[in-house]
Amino acid sequence: MNIGEAAIQSGLPPKTIRYYEEISLISPLRGANGYRTYGDKDIHLLRFLQRARSLGFSIEECRLLLSLYEDKHRASADVKSLALAKVEEIDLKLVELQSLRHTLQALAENCHGDDKPDCPIIDDLAGKHKHADHTARKHRQ
């Protein structure tokens, strides 16, 4: 299949797919006419990338995830612990996403029109979880 169809199947714009090729995340075949040709496996990878990127994983993190995903010798403890570390990161994201959801839901449902200057939801908002230590973690991208 050509890039246009691959774009539809994966949910990524063609430009982005070409860019991912440029940075060696994916290597589609080429037809005799020079057109890129994508197989089912390529589509899997692209969808995987679409998901991971839209959820805030960086390109390099995606590269790592892909290496897990493609590693045919997954026995190594390294690889396993890497996967589990990513699972933990995801669990954190899940918590934050649920918290954000809760906030918005509350804004939509509970604050319909009252204009108290200090809506309790706002106080509730970001005051729960400590993040600290930005110095120790690369903030995305």
Added chain:
Amino acid sequence: MNIGEAAIQSGLPPKTIRYYEEISLISPLRGANGYRTYGDKDIHLLRFLQRARSLGFSIEECRLLLSLYEDKHRASADVKSLALAKVEEIDLKLVELQSLRHTLQALAENCHGDDKPDCPIIDDLAGKHKHADHTARKHRQ
């Protein structure tokens, strides 16, 4: 509180906080010495931004979310429906995040060492949910 402390409280680097000010996401006071001064409300906003950005919402989306969050006249149906639309987006992200989690967990636990060229987990991977229509949605950033 100064920017360094605000950085610790919010989980964002000082540079990023200054950048957010530059693009008018936040407007801290200034002390007599020219130092930025952050109050509790500023910290709430910054934490909100930190969460939303790390979860893949664009700056413009964050600006929108903030406008919900700060709108003292939330009665309008527009604002409410916007919040609910964002809740739906978040639900989608939650599903995708869970799917990604499932994938990684399975990679870590179930595929320990077998080197079948087509592990069933890989087939299972991205083949479930249709995304289609990237043309109709701005892909992040």
Added chain:
DNA sequence: ATAGGCATTCCAGCAGGTGGAAGGTCAAGG
């Protein structure tokens, strides 16, 4: 008063795309 650690601004550069021009390919209709 001087050293350290914080703050300021400004400017340059990187990551991850995205838009547009200039041109080649392909299937359909005249």
Added chain:
DNA sequence: CCTTGACCTTCCACCTGCTGGAATGCCTAT
């Protein structure tokens, strides 16, 4: 066969969202 339109190609410039570094100033402590 030839054209038209939708697709594909490459290349280059631009945009977003930071991020690092230099030059400088403030502030607290010994």
